[in-house]
Amino acid sequence: MLRSFAYATYTHLLRRQLAGATLPRHVAMVMDGNxxxxxxxxxxxxxxxHRYGAEHLDEVLGWCAETGIHHVTVFVASVDNVRKRDSAEVGNLMRMIxxxxxxxxxxxxxxxxVHLAGRLDVLPDSTRHALKRAEEETRNPAATxxxxxxxxxxxxxxxxxxxRSLLAEAESLPEAISSLTADRIAEHLYTSGSPDPDLVIRTSGERRMSGFLLWQAAYSELYFCDVYWPGFRKVDFLRALRSYAARHRRFGA
Structure with missing residues (x-):
């Protein structure tokens, strides 16, 4: 009882500290440590x-909605995760998804x-179909x-x-070379149309990006949390937002 009261009090304090603060528009998360x-x-x-981690995503998305964060990207599995891990574990992860x-x-x-980013061709047919169905059925031009x-x-x-996509789009090599700008490359990324993340959160205590959003996160603020993803609490999320709000973003300047 006392512990629950202390947790609720601390959560309320963190929310008060964030009142009026500049919060990220887009949060990306590496859900590590299942x-x-x-x-x-x-x-x-x-x-x-993996099941607990998958179910926990629901709760974390609720926290994002509560705080007015309407763009979220989650790193579920890398190409290497799918290709190199034990087949039984990969199968279990795909079923959870x-x-x-x-x-x-x-x-x-x-x-x-829902939007998808990655090499869907490396996924099992059933997983690819389930995700594509979610993408199709949630498509809404008015979605926020x-x-x-x-x-x-x-x-x-x-x-x-x-x-490769940009070069294939050009009609000649000179045209391809002249059109090879950062903005043009960004238009051909898996995440084209989505704003770059303002804040990247990685759970589990690992302090590396592991190939996640290498282009998009060039000017993102990074926050590494020492708890595993299924144990990532609302106070941990609010601390990440507090850390972000306290930083001065310079975008490379």
């Missing part, structure tokens, strides 16, 4: 952490329009809340694919 959390919690099979993430986002009550799911994603491959 298996380590499961081991920490004593589960015999660490793969169950199909059964939890894709299904819940398709619910009529969900305010989020946008969730991008980065899956089968690698930031370096994304840049290579963008350059």
């Amino acid at each position: 298996r380590r959390w499961a081991r920490q919690m004593g589960f015999g099979d660490p793969r169950v952490g 199909e059964d939890v993430v894709a299904e819940r986002l398709r619910h009529p009550a969900s305010p989020w329009q 809340s946008h969730l991008t799911i980065a899956i089968g994603y690698d930031g370096r491959e994304e840049i290579v694919d963008a350059v």
Whole structure:
């Protein structure tokens, strides 16, 4: 009881500190540490952490909506995660994405329009179909809340694919070279049309980007949190926003 009261009081204090503060328009999150959390919690099979992590996304999206953040990008799995991890673990992760993430986002009550970023061809057919269905069924020109799911994603491959697409679009090599600008490359990224993230949060204590949004996050503020994704609490989220609000963004100047 006392612990719950202290938590609620601290959460309220953090919300008060953020009143009137400059908050990010777009938050990107690396949802890391599902298996380590499961081991920490004593589960015999660490793969169950993927289910808890997938279910936790719902709650975190609710926090984003509460604080007026309407652009969110989540890093679900890299190309290497899909290609190099144990097939049983990858299969379990893909089922969680199909059964939890894709299904819940398709619910009529969900305010989020789904966008996909990555090499969908590396995913199992069922996972690719479930995600594409969620993307199609949530498409709405009037939508104000946008969730991008980065899956089968690698930031370096994304840049290579963008350059290839731009070159293929040009009718001649001189034209291709002359049109090779940063803005033109950005138009061909997987995330084209979405604003660059203002804040990137990574859970689990790891302090690296792991190829996530390498182009888009050039001027993003980075926040590394020492808790695993399923244990990422509202106070951790609000602390990240408080840290962001206290920084002076210079965009390379």
